[in-house]
Amino acid sequence: MKIKLMMLHVTLFCFSVMPAYALEDNGIKDLRQTGKAFASVAREVSPSVVFIQVESKVSDSARTRFRLPFGDSWPFGDEFFKRFFGEPFPGIPRTPPSDKPQSEHRIIGQGSGFVFEVKDGLLSDKTYILTNNHVVENADTIRVQFQNGSEYNAKITGRDPQSDVAVIEIKASSMPAAKLGDSSKLEVGEWVVAIGNPFGLSHTLTVGVVSAKGRTSIGINDYEDFIQTDAAINPGNSGGPLVNLDAEVVGINTAIFSRSGGYMGVGFAIPINLAREIADQLIDKGEVTRGYLGIVIQPLTADLAKSFGVEQVKGILVSQVSDDSPADMAGLRQGDIIIAYRGEPVTNVGSFRNRVSLTQPGSTEELTILREGKQMTLTVTIGKLTREKLAAQTSSQSAEKLGLTVQTLTPQLAEQFGVKMGEGVVVTEVRPGSIAAMAGIEPGTVIMQVDREPVKNAAEFKRAVEKSSDDKSILLLLRRGNAQQYVVLSW
Template identity: 75%
Template structure:
């Protein structure tokens, strides 16, 4: 069954050619990704058939083009210079009400980990954004686009004062790659990172939470070749401080492959600088019985990795223990540990079997605090358990 959807967009670039003119329009990927036919309607009533120039589902940015020229592009501002409290205007097509303008302020910047896109760095605004606004510009008082309206937080499906826009600096970079290459090339380090919480910082003997923690280094990756190790704390990238996981991922992804980037890390209390050659992110990059031991304080039971289990979890026998049972409501369950989780280290010490795991946990019982390096699926992370 065919359906008709509506969204928003804005002209951001025109190209005059010898044989034909082109006008490029920026919008959201989710507005056009399933479209078989796209029609663009301007405020003066003119309509054009459009085709997709390129789409990037990971950032939710898309570019479409129409065969016409002499359409003035909307000036693009610098989203890095916007301030919280600054007035902004959202323009779009909410509920089919074309060219609607709403006013608000920048509520926050650098919103990440919202689960909306793979790569996030949202501007939050209280300007009214509703279904149909997606792809429209967020404009400052100088008439410059500083963002592209993308999503809302809502319990009702409508406006609740919390809207999100992709910063125009990020959207412009993605859109330019889509025009030039039809796809986006991203930088790649080959690590899994996590926030450095106060509990983790204390477990690593750090007196501050500045930086992010490396919980996994992939084999034969650019990070491994540069000497990065599990447990390193990244404090600076290309000379700029690192404070947030989402922001760091965005910065690495926007670094052209082949670039030699500088990483400042804290390793066991000592600062080091590493040079890493950024790789290219590809599309494919992310039961047997045994003696069991129970750690009552943690609320979990583990068993030694047999060769069969090791193969199942892509590990070597002797590289950790597998969780076979987690008590409901225990501190282990609350920390996200579940049946099938592999525990690789306890208090920075590799664990080879279930008996060794229980012995190390018992040694930590006096402090009622234990640091675990765990693996769920292909992702490793550190967790601190307190009881």
């Protein structure tokens, strides 16, 4: 009997242990499969990725000890959004030392890119490479290197500073081209791979997930619809591909959020659907033609929706309509709420601007709006956006150091907030976790003064904030309702 009981005990023990071993074995197998998936992506995409080295000439009058490739200061401040070149990182070439006085000196910068379209034929032996505009915009010479070590001189096919997309070309055929995916199908939480040349380390692969989609109003480009990822990207990754597990390019790595200049878990990539449309125009025409409506728009907050008699917060608010613009001729008015464009819902300011800009000028489109609580459909003929029109319709400014965006007051907004025209700017967005948010500044707050100087519009506000950058602090006079108070923001 004792022997039988012992055998039964051993048998039960074995059955209880076996599932644990089986689970452990399955877990390792799953990890191996995941690792092999990343390795497969690297093998397929890396031959299409190039290391870009650019050289430009800068006069001695602008010379500093450590140089950015094409400028003296970070475009978004030392502690916020940084392009991928700036700190004196190891592996990033800098200005060659020279003891001789000279009127010009060379600046060398690095970035990444990838082959995205190859045209073969007797009369066309060009290979096109997609990258960021800020990588090549002021380059005198451009050199690209492939994974196999082959090197080529490149020239610029076309640049679009507004979207930060550029196409360069080399005289070579049959170069491996990366497959382009559909960034609209990308989901938050999906695995992605970043491939590039961080710190000059050629063809480096990092892995992460899609953290968010549709990031707009960040203040990096004029036209934004960023994919946010936690895949490690660093100086030198700029212009490289963000790839899904099907080895398809879904974005162009463009910028990082960093307090140190290096990876901190927040990176941004331009969706490939947007980049592809820009690149096609750059190849065909050398420039980008954008659609134009002639309106200034802003997010529809809960408070604004309530004041306009709208129960649900959906759509965007028209705060200004330019005279004789396509929007004006279509009958669009200040205070209208746009809820759909071309039959598709309008969810935020950034995506709407992108959709209009990519609409062919001269085409006739439908706008669905809410006016005084009633839904209407307007037909508008899209115009062509020029630099003058772009400057005229930009009445909002983003202050990245503070973490907020402000809007020039319109007559309707001035009346709503109980101030006179020209008596400040209204805050339209506040980034969560920013110094402005921690100071209690909310959308709808009116900023009347910056460092005791009145600000009349968004442009004056931006200049005042930039003037205070060296002091690392700023004094604001705020108005909330009928109350005014001073607030000091430091960074």
